Amino acid sequence: MAVPEVDKKMLGELEAMGFPRPRATRALHYSGNASLGAAIDWIIDHENDADIDEMPLVTVDISIGSPEPFYFTEAMKIKAQELRDQARKKKEEEEKKLEREREKGRIQSGKQLIEAKRSLEENERKRNIEFRKAEKEEEKRARERIRWKLKQDKLERRVNVGLPPEQLVAEERTPAVRIEQNPFPVRSVAKSERMRECLRSLRRNHKDDDARVRQAFQTLLIYVGNVARNPNEEKFRKIRLSNPLFLDRVGSLTGGIEFLELCGFETTEGEEFLYLPHNKVDMATLNSAASELKSALTNPFFGLL
Template identity: 60%
Template sequence: MSGLSLKCGDCGAHLRTVEEAQEHAELTNHSNFVESTEAVLNLICASCAKPCRSKTESELHTKRTGHAEFVDRTAESSKPIDLEAPKAVPVESTEEGALGETSQSGEMAVPEVNKSLLEELESMGFPLARATRALHYSGNSSIEAGINWVIEHENDPDIDEMPMVPINMKIEDAKPALTPDEIKIKAHELRERARKKKEEEEKKMEREREKERIRIGKELLEAKRIEEDNERKRIIALRKAEKEEEKRAREKIRQRLEEDKAERRRRLGLPPQDPEVSKPAVAPVVQEKKSMLPTKPATKAERMRDCLRALKHNHKEEDAKVKRAFQTLLTYVGNVAKNPDEEKFRKVRLNNASFQERVGSMKGGIEFLEFCGFEKIEGGAFLFLPRDKVDMAVLNIAGSELNSAIANPFFGVL
């Protein structure tokens, strides 16, 4: 069976003639063409008679115009391909003759359009192929319809290609031509209409984007609130555990004192002390004016929190430096907690320029490290945390308080 098309071996495109293959090669630099027995599709739109060469092209046309019915005339237009190169068209060929030429198959030709409308479009600066395509696909009805079609399809890849239709198609008579002034007014109105339509679409998209930003912002705020609630619950649980630990420690100390006292009485040969007798005499009740606020010793976490509040209050006009100081302190504490055996993380040179800029110059920064267990050595030249004094519980409390101070925007305000 003789070949019905030329197939590009590089991209798989099917081409009707050698001339199309040459144009394809110039555009894409593809040079691997073979003869194929598969014909190029010829799908004619039943609504506007636009020819489509492939399923993809017909789907794009349907998506753009809404036309879904096509007539398959592939069998009618398929002819054995002529492998001889086409002869060049003489330069003297008239424009009208070019419009009347038929395709190589003899069944497709450039559509006839109203010449006066075509001249008016060309006078407005539209190329011949674009003006012809606009008049043909807009129904060859008016300048307004043609310009409107050009504005809507100016991004089409084939906008400047001459349209081809079956040779037996006829074009209806066009409406009377408009004057040049009317053409300019119509063109201006159409452009304004297209501009307003585009602005409305952009405003609508901006509203949708704003709604999306608001939704995301609400989700972030809710996530932050949940995280802060969880952090507060964790801190409360940590403080409760600290109080229980202190209570157990006091009870152990009391029991040890009782045991030491009983041991001393045994060595001295004294009888064991009666628990009832050992109780101290009840002192007379003295009516005193009591303070409205209960007094209790401050815990390690409270002292650290007060230190950070004082640091922020002392530098309340320097929020960036305060936040950097908190982050630097968190780094020091985190390094010790992760690497307690590394001495370089447990020793800080006080006259170090970076340390002085970030922490040393901030009133309260060195005091916070001392609450974590650091001690001044070598005449106050270094801060050092001995290995046997590394308390993971204290470091965890310090890290928690620093994280709270960094994350809470209202920390230290009141």
């Protein structure tokens, strides 16, 4: 057997510190030539070994003589402690630097979340203002239609009691306000908010299963879209509650059936179906439901802020 190969530079540094070559060679060999500190730690841990000052893996023909007793001096202990302190200090500095980087990342993520929440709230506020404005306009048009109808009734009564019909004609030519039918139905803010809160509740109750929540929103959007596009088709307005696909995607999730009820669906006697009567199909409500579902699908922070 031959003397093991060790790092010559670290061997020289150990000898310069006062360690005998056999002890230094053994320490470097058994510490895997990892570092000077590792070699010194090995010497400290094996100071009392009987063969500490014997050259490792020496053949039996080679006599290295009886080494003189070696004592681990106080200076060596101090040097070893300094090396350990330096290694520990370096590790602590690296950990502090890493923690600072992590803290910066957390602060940045927090700022982004706050900004997203602020933007979402601002958009929500603007949308509610638009809804309220639309409702006020619709109420104003409805009042004007009523006033115009009352005036026409009054003129008709005058004709019935013998007043000149010319006055009626004149009045009919210039009605107080003539309002056209509003082709765009105004959706109720209150119902929209209830739908939105229902979807938020569904998301919060199943926040650990994003894929299933998204599937539920997509399925609800399909139900609503089918009715809106085919209001006269009963098959799109009738859902069997025991249907396995419906149960898995919507019925078993908290808030799924409640959302459909807000869209106008009713539970039939015997609780076998969810049914939307033809005379209760409200396009404004269905459009509102579709809008809320699309918002829930496209907004990554929906229901989490």
